Amino acid sequence: MNEDLEHSFVTQLEANQNIVHKICRLYTNSRDAHNDLFQEITIQLWRAFPKFRGDAKFSTWMYRVALNTAITLYRKSKRQIQTQDYEKISFKISSEDYDDTIEEQLKLMYSAVKDLNDIDKALVFLYLEDKNYREISETLGITEVNARVKMNRIKEKLRKVLNP
Incomplete structure (x- = not known):
């Protein structure tokens, strides 16, 4: 594992993690679901990070990966998200x-x-x-x-x- 790659990823993720939290809030209604989605998005970001070329800003790329992950998981679940009144x-x-x-x-x-x-x-x-x-x-x-x-x-x- 390339330590520079890992350090770069962690630095970028820490600087932009509010993006992921906002998306998690948008697609979940419980703390556990939020944490699960945050973890899944982080995993998908890490898997895709070596392919990040820097053509777009990191935050734009992060939005795309995070939204695609959230939408994919939401569609796969085929269940209604429980909402609060x-x-x-x-x-x-x-x-x-x-x-x-x-x-x-x-x-x-x-x-x-x-x-x-x-x-x-x-x-x-x-x-x-x-x-x-x-x-x-x-x-x-x-x-x-x-x-x-x-x-x-x-x-x-x-x-x-x-x-x-």
Whole structure:
């Protein structure tokens, strides 16, 4: 095992591990499932790392591998992800002038996003991460035009769901 390769991988993974955690949160609903998916994504990243050529940024490559792993495992499981009822979750925000309508809107938005198909969910995730359409298209393996069209359709769909 090449120690330089291992050191480079660990350094990059540590610097970008929040990407994997965010994807795990998007595709799982329990701590155990999150940890299992994180471990599986890390294994897939390690297996693919020797082939990483550096053509794209490491984080873009990492998004692609992590999303593909999460989507593949989700599809293989052929079971519904157990979701929590947002009505039973208590959000604790320490702002005295907090308006609970924002919380309700967030609940609705998260619920609507979870109902999207895997690719659309990943596209929304990357969009909310402030990725530009070039990075989104590279990560998801679609054209930049397709990413823009899909995002516009998703926005319209979410707008209809959130503002009936």
